[in-house]
Amino acid sequence: YVVKDSPSAIQQVVVSVDRILASERTKALIVKPSEGCMEQEHSLLQRQRFEVIIAVEGAQALEVLDAERDIDLVLLDLDCPDYEGLMVLAEIRRRYTDMGVRVVGLSGRADDMAAPRFLKAGGDEFIRKPFCADEFTSRLLHLAAIHKRIQALSMAASRDYLTDVYNRRYFFETGKRLVDKAIRRGEKASIAILDIDHFKRLNDTYGHEVGDMVLKDVSRQLKARLGGRHLLARLGGEEFGMLFEDLDLAEAVACCDGLRKELAATPIEADGEPVTITVSIGVAAIEAEEAFDNHLNAADQFLYMAKHGGRNRVFS
Numbered sequence: 001y002v003v004k005d006s007p008s009a010i011q012q013v014v015v016s017v018d019r020i021l022a023s024e025r026t027k028a029l030i031v032k033p034s035e036g037c038m039e040q041e042h043s044l045l046q047r048q049r050f051e052v053i054i055a056v057e058g059a060q061a062l063e064v065l066d067a068e069r070d071i072d073l074v075l076l077d078l079d080c081p082d083y084e085g086l087m088v089l090a091e092i093r094r095r096y097t098d099m100g101v102r103v104v105g106l107s108g109r110a111d112d113m114a115a116p117r118f119l120k121a122g123g124d125e126f127i128r129k130p131f132c133a134d135e136f137t138s139r140l141l142h143l144a145a146i147h148k149r150i151q152a153l154s155m156a157a158s159r160d161y162l163t164d165v166y167n168r169r170y171f172f173e174t175g176k177r178l179v180d181k182a183i184r185r186g187e188k189a190s191i192a193i194l195d196i197d198h199f200k201r202l203n204d205t206y207g208h209e210v211g212d213m214v215l216k217d218v219s220r221q222l223k224a225r226l227g228g229r230h231l232l233a234r235l236g237g238e239e240f241g242m243l244f245e246d247l248d249l250a251e252a253v254a255c256c257d258g259l260r261k262e263l264a265a266t267p268i269e270a271d272g273e274p275v276t277i278t279v280s281i282g283v284a285a286i287e288a289e290e291a292f293d294n295h296l297n298a299a300d301q302f303l304y305m306a307k308h309g310g311r312n313r314v315f316s
């Protein structure tokens with residue numbers, strides 16, 4: 001079906017990117033060879049409202065990068081002899097691509113090869129000291145803007161536009177990785193498919209706009225219940241995939257039954273009318289060394305049984 005004025009795929013991405021960019025501050029990590037260095041850089045970044053984190057030496061910088069996860073820029077001083085900036089850069093690049101973090105090198109040495117060496121090793125921007133404050137700020141703002149835009153694009157590409165939960169492509173990519181990891185480490189995991197009951201009838205009764213509002217609200221409720229702990233995605237139409245890390249079958253079934261009851265007990269306010277929906281869920285354990293698709297098919301078959309068993313129920 002086609003909703004009037006539905007934005008094109010490109011428009012959807014642009015809107016998503018703008019939404020993401022509007023809410024984000026740039027986070028920069030300054031790696032100092034010792035206390036008291038790089039004070040000027042620090043204050044220039046703060047003046048631009050960057051969120052600044054300080055690490056002294058490379059080992060601490062790598063720890064901070066691991067712990068914080070969402071750092072956009074790293075500033076490395078390349079001059080201190082017993083502090084090897086290039087080695088820190090190499091270690092950062094071993095762990096993160098330039099999609100993950102951008103690295104800026106600073107050097108005051110009269111060495112023509114410093115910049116090419118740094119850039120070839122995976123650095124993104126090289127600034128010679130002493131620098132003009134305006135140039136420093138402009139270069140970093142420019143780099144931060146590009147980085148933020150690429151990150152927002154990649155985030156938009158993994159989201160479902162209507163509901164803002166992850167999309168089918170992301171569920172398959174990430175789901176495969178998580179299932180492999182769980183099997184390899186012998187950890188518990190379960191997979192489920194949730195499908196709204198008689199959704200076609202709901203659309204026919206109230207119209208597609210109300211149907212869309214219901215999809216958004218069901219997504220919001222699922223996200224609130226599952227939080228960041230489990231992978232949730234809209235697989236298509238009125239169907240959602242869930243991957244439960246660290247839950248065995250019994251625990252996943254209990255979780256799904258909680259979701260089912262809560263959804264059935266929460267009328268959705270759509271266009272001034274309270275709409276009540278129910279859902280059916282199929283759950284399968286990730287235990288055998290099976291491919292991701294086979295686990296998902298198993299969950300789908302249980303979903304089919306839940307539908308035939310009368311809907312508004314969980315089958316496993």
Ligand code: GH3
Nearest residue numbers: 195196197198199200201203208211212237238307
């Ligand atoms: P069952 O209980 O067996 O799942 O029945 P159902 O009606 O929910 O399932 P069916 O697969 O027959 O119909 C799903 C409907 O979902 C048909 C389609 O028009 C509607 N749908 C799919 N995507 C969207 C959407 O993005 N928005 C709206 N409003 N409806 C959608």
Ligand code: MG
Nearest residue numbers: 195198199237
């Ligand atoms: Mg169906």
Ligand code: MG
Nearest residue numbers: 195196197198
């Ligand atoms: Mg359905």
Ligand code: MG
Nearest residue numbers: 195237238239
């Ligand atoms: Mg369906």
